[in-house]
Amino acid sequence: MRAREFWKTFEKLPVIPSDALFIRHLVDIGKECD
Numbered sequence: 925m926r927a928r929e930f931w932k933t934f935e936k937l938p939v940i941p942s943d944a945l946f947i948r949h950l951v952d953i954g955k956e957c958d
Contacts, residue, residue: 927954 931951934944 927951930954 931948934947934951
C-alpha cells in the first residue's frame, strides 16, 4: 500500500476534521502493512 502517496492526495481534499482523523488512522494501518 502506498500510504505516503495516498496521504499526499488526501491532504488536498476538503474534509472535516473527524474524517481526516479517520482516514489518517487507516493510513497509519497501511504504513504498518507496507
